[in-house]
Amino acid sequence: MFSLFIASLNFYYSLITISIIGMVYIIIRNVYLSYKQERENIKQALQKTQASLSLTKNFSCYTKPNETKSKKSTPIKPTQNKKNTPITNKKSNKNDTSAAASTTKKTKESVEHLNRLAEISRLTKRAEVLIAQKQYKEAKKFMIQALSYDETHKKSLETIAQIYLSLEQYSKAIFFLDNFFKYHKETASTCNNYALAHFYTKDFPTTISYYSKAIALEPDNAVRYENLGKVFLALENYEDASKCYIEASKLDAKNIEYHKIIATCLKKSTKYEEAKHWYEKILEFSPYDKETLNALENLKKLGF
Numbered sequence: 001m002f003s004l005f006i007a008s009l010n011f012y013y014s015l016i017t018i019s020i021i022g023m024v025y026i027i028i029r030n031v032y033l034s035y036k037q038e039r040e041n042i043k044q045a046l047q048k049t050q051a052s053l054s055l056t057k058n059f060s061c062y063t064k065p066n067e068t069k070s071k072k073s074t075p076i077k078p079t080q081n082k083k084n085t086p087i088t089n090k091k092s093n094k095n096d097t098s099a100a101a102s103t104t105k106k107t108k109e110s111v112e113h114l115n116r117l118a119e120i121s122r123l124t125k126r127a128e129v130l131i132a133q134k135q136y137k138e139a140k141k142f143m144i145q146a147l148s149y150d151e152t153h154k155k156s157l158e159t160i161a162q163i164y165l166s167l168e169q170y171s172k173a174i175f176f177l178d179n180f181f182k183y184h185k186e187t188a189s190t191c192n193n194y195a196l197a198h199f200y201t202k203d204f205p206t207t208i209s210y211y212s213k214a215i216a217l218e219p220d221n222a223v224r225y226e227n228l229g230k231v232f233l234a235l236e237n238y239e240d241a242s243k244c245y246i247e248a249s250k251l252d253a254k255n256i257e258y259h260k261i262i263a264t265c266l267k268k269s270t271k272y273e274e275a276k277h278w279y280e281k282i283l284e285f286s287p288y289d290k291e292t293l294n295a296l297e298n299l300k301k302l303g304f
Helices: 002-073 090-132 136-149 154-166 170-183 188-200 204-217 222-234 238-251 256-268 272-285 290-301
Strands: none
Touching: 090 136, 090 154, 136 154, 154 170, 154 188, 170 188, 188 204, 188 222, 204 222, 222 238, 222 256, 238 256, 256 272, 256 290, 272 290
């Protein structure tokens, strides 16, 4: 039994050996055939190259005598009437060359300018996304990079000033808005931001001046009057504050807060009859407003 197992094992080993030898033979045969084919291809390529080279050589040898003959046989014509012969204008050629060079330069500059604008636009959009997420410090980096391409860029100057206002760095906001006004026309929003920055640095005359400019540039915006009114409230100038809020209420008649501030300012200015009128106006929109009802009650006690 054992001898039978050994015999079968030897048989399997011999089969495996024969199959391996067969595979090796096939691989070697394929490699040899591919090598032979490649060698044949190289041989044919060399023959073609040599043939083309010999043809080129024969052609050059064949054409040279004709070229020399043609050179010899070409008669040299004597020049006549030198005065009438047109002379090429060297200055015009130089002008054409310089014009072409300047055109090329302008084209290059315009392409570079467009590339800069595209990069500034990309950086500004990134900054605006970060501003919306209140990531002002990150947004600032993008805007500084944008201004490195063009320090006079309108949108970039306006945006970075807004960022510094949000960061409460008012002197830097003023610096960039000064640059904005240097290169661009004043707008309602830039005047508003400039006034706000000066308000926090307690430069009230400049604040009042630029809030007034914002009103002149955008007279139909109630917020512009409200902002100026806040300055007068801070200065305890209740008469001028009431005037600003009255103008604001004309543009936003349903804003109860405006009415309350107007009534309070008039009361503090001892204009009680006018104050009573505005308190009653508040009740038209909010008839159960406790603060207003108490204020009217106090005016009654004063005889109004």
